[in-house]
Amino acid sequence: MGTPLGDFVRAKRDSIQPQSLGLPDHGRRRSPGLRRLDLAARAGISVEYLTRIEQGRDRRPSVAVIHALADALSLDPTERDHLRYLAKITGGECSAHPQPAPPRRQVRPSVRETLRLLEPGIAMVTNRLGDVLAHTGAFASVTGAAGLLDGDAPNLTRYVFTDTRARTFFADWDDIADEQAFDLWLAPSAENSAWLTAQLAALAGPDFTRRRNRHVVPRRGILRLDHPSAGALRLRRETLELSADAQQLIVFLPADDKTAQAVEQLRERPHGRLRAIS
Template structure:
């Protein structure tokens, strides 16, 4: 049985073209990308050790080995961080399997006060599972009539993969789907595994699990939205990690004047208030 760490290393190895690293192309092969032999040589480890890591038979590589593999694969900073994170959670997978408590949906009063100060801007508090925990009236105006907030406990990941309206609302749905699937890895591992196995995997199906296990570190550019009211929105995202809560505050800023005017029209349609969902 493989591990997230082994899956990621194998996926990145398969995606690397040997010539991009100055290595010879050995011709047609059954598997794409870089050979284990070449990666092991570049990282200064044995092929046998690399094989054990990829197959999940070695779960505790040293920091030096992890960094050597990152160098050998020429990973960018985001990919390096993900590799280190997977090494950390893979090494801790052999703990006792107590049933995990559900992730907290409580938002600290100081965070709610920060949201109030951001009114009437567009801001939301989520966790890495995609639960929408609190938001400003500006956020509600932007997602109005999309179905995202219709559920009693709205969840962005579930919405992206199970609500047909999401494919129209998000102009770059494929990129957003990759982002939401990737973020599940960044949730507390026991909690995300429980939620994934009992709820999301069943609802979202194979597309979600395929994206999740592909370990593609997403590029988070401008968020483009097709609003049901006919507005075309382009929003820049600023994400602030909230310490000790595994939550994040995301602020959305209009990327151009047309979006700013459209957001202002949407706000005038809805005179909502700050909403915390618990």
């Protein structure tokens, strides 16, 4: 049985073309990408040891080995952080409980006050599981018509994978789906991630499971929305980590004048005047 660490190393190895690292092309092979022999040589470890890591038979590689693999795979800083995190949870530092509890949903009063000060801006408080914990009225103006805030406990990850409206609302749905699947690895704890994944896997089907296990580190570029009434919107995202709460404050800023005008018109509608803080 594999591990998240082994899956990530194998996926990255398969995605690398030997020519990009100055290595010879060995012709048609059953598996794409870099050979185990080449990666092991670049990392200074044996092929047998690399095989054990990829297959999940070695769950505690040393810090030196993790750094060597990151160098050998030419990982960027975000991918290196993810590799280190996977090594930690694979090694058992995040032990699983038989019945993991869901994450806390409370938002501190000072954070709620910060949201009020951000009005009439577009902002929300969320966590890595995708729970929308609090938001400004402008956020409701932009997302409410698409159904994201339906229900008593809105969750962005669940919405992306199980609500058909999401595929129209997010112009780059594939990228957003990869973002939400990846963020489950960065949830406050492995237990909380497992809690949501157990629910989503049955509802969202194999596409969700495949995306989560691919470990694609998202680039998080401009957020492009196809609003039901306002049309195309382009928003930049600024994320402030609330590390003490395992939450995030995300502010969405219009990326162009057309979007700014459209957002202003949405704010002027009755529902946009509400301070929709849950």
